[in-house]
Amino acid sequence: MNTLPADPQQLADFIARHAVPLCLGALGVAFALAIAGHTAARRLWPAGARTRVQIATTGAVCLLCALLLFAALASAVSGDGPLVQFDHALADAMAAHQPAGTLRVFARLTHFGDTVVLTTLCIVGAAALLLVGGERLLAASWVAAIGGNSLLNHSLKAIFERVRPLHEHGQTWETSWSFPSGHSSGTLVAYGMAAWILMQLLPARWHLPVLLGAVAIALVTALSRIVLHVHFASDVMAGFASGAAWLTLCITIAALFGRRPGRMMQPSGPRNA
Numbered sequence: 001m002n003t004l005p006a007d008p009q010q011l012a013d014f015i016a017r018h019a020v021p022l023c024l025g026a027l028g029v030a031f032a033l034a035i036a037g038h039t040a041a042r043r044l045w046p047a048g049a050r051t052r053v054q055i056a057t058t059g060a061v062c063l064l065c066a067l068l069l070f071a072a073l074a075s076a077v078s079g080d081g082p083l084v085q086f087d088h089a090l091a092d093a094m095a096a097h098q099p100a101g102t103l104r105v106f107a108r109l110t111h112f113g114d115t116v117v118l119t120t121l122c123i124v125g126a127a128a129l130l131l132v133g134g135e136r137l138l139a140a141s142w143v144a145a146i147g148g149n150s151l152l153n154h155s156l157k158a159i160f161e162r163v164r165p166l167h168e169h170g171q172t173w174e175t176s177w178s179f180p181s182g183h184s185s186g187t188l189v190a191y192g193m194a195a196w197i198l199m200q201l202l203p204a205r206w207h208l209p210v211l212l213g214a215v216a217i218a219l220v221t222a223l224s225r226i227v228l229h230v231h232f233a234s235d236v237m238a239g240f241a242s243g244a245a246w247l248t249l250c251i252t253i254a255a256l257f258g259r260r261p262g263r264m265m266q267p268s269g270p271r272n273a
Contacts, residue, residue, distance in 0.1 A: 184239025
C-alpha cells in the first residue's frame with residue numbers, strides 16, 4: 001500500500017485519460033490468467049478428480065488470501081494514507097476526463113451488477129436447477145451464494161460507512177455507503193458461481209468459454225464503477241476481496257458435499273460425454 005507514486009494525481013490523470021484502453025488491457029490480462037489457471041487445474045486434477053482434503057486445503061488457502069487482502073484494504077482506507085489520496089485523485093480525474101459517450105457505455109455495462117438483475121438471476125437459476133435438473137444441492141448453493149453475499153455486503157457497508165465520491169454526470173446515481181462495492185462483489189459471486197455450476201453440468205469443451213464469460217462480466221462491471229466514479233478504486237478491490245472470500249466458501253462447501261466423493265461434483269451419464 002506504500003508503493004504508490006509520490007504524486008498520485010499524475011498517475012490518476014494518466015489512468016483517467018486512457019480509461020478505455022486500460023480496461024481492455026486489464027480484460028486481456030484477466031483472460032490470460034483465467035486460461036492459465038484453467039489449464040493448470042486440468043493438469044493437476046484430470047477430469048476434475050480431487051480428494052476432500054485437496055478441496056478443503058485449496059479452499060482454505062484461497063479464503064485466507066481473500067480475507068487478508070480485504071483486511072489490508074480496510075486498514076488502508078481507515079485513515080488518510082496514500083491509498084485514500086489516490087482514491088480521491090482518481091475519482092476526481094475520472095470526473096474531469098471521461099466523455100459523455102464513455103460514461104453512457106459504462107452506465108449500461110454496470111447493470112450486470114444491479115440488485116434487480118442479480119435477484120432475477122438468482123430466482124431463475126434456482127428454478128432451473130430444481131425444476132429442470134433436479135439439482136437440489138446446486139440450487140441451494142446458488143441461492144446461498146447470491147443471497148449470502150448481499151447480506152454480507154450490506155453488513156460491511158454499515159460497518160465502514162464510507163461516503164461515495166461525488167458523481168453528478170446523471171448516467172447513474174447511488175446513495176448507499178461506498179465500501180466495499182456491492183456491484184463488484186455481487187457480479188463476482190453471482191457469475192462466478194454460475195460458471196462453477198455450469199462447469200459441473202456441461203461437457204468439458206464448454207468449461208473455458210463459460211469461465212471467460214464470467215471473468216469478463218465481473219471485471220467489466222467492477223471497472224465500470226470506477227469509470228463512473230460511483231466508487232473509489234479501493235471499494236472495488238475490497239468488493240472483489242469480500243466476494244472472492246464468500247464465493248470460495250460457498251464453492252468449497254458445495255464441493256465437499258457433492259454427490260461423488262473425490263470428484264468436483266462431475267455429473268454422471270451422457271452429460272459427461
